[in-house]
Amino acid sequence: MVRCIMPTLALCALTMAAEAQVCQPYWSSLDGLQAVTQDLEVFDDGTGPALFVAGYVALPGQTPFYHDIVKWRPHRTEVLATSICGSAGWLRTVDLGAGPMLVASGDFCDYSIPSLTWYALWTGTTWTYLPPGLMIFAPPPYFIGLTFPALRMQTSAGAMQHGTLRFAQEKDALVIWNGETWKRVDPIGANRWMEHFCHWRRNGQDVLVVWGEFTSVAGVPANKLAIFNGATWEGFATRPALYTRCMKAFDDGTGEKLYIAGGGTNNGGSMIWRWDGSTWSDLGNPLPSYPGTITHVEAMEVFDDGRGPALFVAGVFNQAGGVPARNFARYDGTSWSAVGVGLGHGSSFGYKLKVFGDSLVIGGEFLNVGGGQSEGLARWVSCRACYPDCDENGRLDIGDFTCFLTRRAARDPYANCTVDATIDASDFVCFMNKYAAGCGR
Ligand SMILES: [Ca+2]
Ligand SMILES: [Ca+2]
Numbered sequence: 001m002v003r004c005i006m007p008t009l010a011l012c013a014l015t016m017a018a019e020a021q022v023c024q025p026y027w028s029s030l031d032g033l034q035a036v037t038q039d040l041e042v043f044d045d046g047t048g049p050a051l052f053v054a055g056y057v058a059l060p061g062q063t064p065f066y067h068d069i070v071k072w073r074p075h076r077t078e079v080l081a082t083s084i085c086g087s088a089g090w091l092r093t094v095d096l097g098a099g100p101m102l103v104a105s106g107d108f109c110d111y112s113i114p115s116l117t118w119y120a121l122w123t124g125t126t127w128t129y130l131p132p133g134l135m136i137f138a139p140p141p142y143f144i145g146l147t148f149p150a151l152r153m154q155t156s157a158g159a160m161q162h163g164t165l166r167f168a169q170e171k172d173a174l175v176i177w178n179g180e181t182w183k184r185v186d187p188i189g190a191n192r193w194m195e196h197f198c199h200w201r202r203n204g205q206d207v208l209v210v211w212g213e214f215t216s217v218a219g220v221p222a223n224k225l226a227i228f229n230g231a232t233w234e235g236f237a238t239r240p241a242l243y244t245r246c247m248k249a250f251d252d253g254t255g256e257k258l259y260i261a262g263g264g265t266n267n268g269g270s271m272i273w274r275w276d277g278s279t280w281s282d283l284g285n286p287l288p289s290y291p292g293t294i295t296h297v298e299a300m301e302v303f304d305d306g307r308g309p310a311l312f313v314a315g316v317f318n319q320a321g322g323v324p325a326r327n328f329a330r331y332d333g334t335s336w337s338a339v340g341v342g343l344g345h346g347s348s349f350g351y352k353l354k355v356f357g358d359s360l361v362i363g364g365e366f367l368n369v370g371g372g373q374s375e376g377l378a379r380w381v382s383c384r385a386c387y388p389d390c391d392e393n394g395r396l397d398i399g400d401f402t403c404f405l406t407r408r409a410a411r412d413p414y415a416n417c418t419v420d421a422t423i424d425a426s427d428f429v430c431f432m433n434k435y436a437a438g439c440g441r
Contacts, residue, residue: 027370027413032060037363041091198247252333261297301353306383372413386439
């Protein structure tokens, strides 16, 4: 619990009787890291879970934005080999049975590793070749390594395997690792492709949902959207007239439902739809655009910020369900709400969302967030975290005051304790009150 120390003795006396704190998630930077973020991944390379950021990253106080992959955890940032000389495209955790591996795609130009170009494996200390058995297709993005737990997959012997499905995408077909070998799923046709993949637990069964430019899969008619249960494909009889940019399964307490979102036109159509297994629901065009902009949803992720699991949606919009929401909103299955004052300069078509510990990390090309300044990288932190433990060392002491003042001077969104539009004197009072109230952990 709280330990009152010198600077706040008087305040402690005033605030000890403060009423129980409500859950207030908050914005923070990633220790001042800034980036044009291309991708995010959480991976444990043997040193504990860390967030890997691919893109054009600037370390705190530094410019320009170098082309790097950075490994981050609170108060510990590591630059991993400046071996990417083009753009770092994406990061994926891939498991072929020997444990998870972190694979990066980018324009590698570390000539100490001959012929290492488009893809590289992170060993924990350096980048190296992909191992045998990991299919690659050049150039990107034709390899998509994903894993889905417990998806039933038919092996060559005809048995159903209850294990991890690993698959990659070839130019005109889905290629699946079934635990024994790479299996080429029936082609979807020349010049067709699959683009978005989503794991959905439908009525207790794990299925893979695929969106792309195709009209059939394995001979089954499927107009851009299809479901694979590990053995057979299904199409949808109907689907929203929506350019899909992302899909996510979300359980609002009534079972997992499939959400698809996208857009990209200013035609006033809904940008997000829900499929419950039998019918589509238009969520009522809840995310209207700024006048004259091309509105769209770019990314969705499920996260519990202490107020219960919810679907977080990032894109270009200025309202959600009638509530002002700048480019980022929260949906609990029934109603929309803002996420602080959201993201400024929302022109990004590259938002990425990743849950890391108590935080939902967002990357993109935004310039400011939550009333503070954190370019291209920020995190929405659960109220389960200890807000006044500014330096995140597990205890409350004078170091947290120094930390708060430093971050306030940097206009870090963390310093916006009141989670409103501005950082001002009231935030220091807010910080002291939260410090005095302690964290109860
Ligand atoms: Ca501390
Ligand atoms: Ca404030």
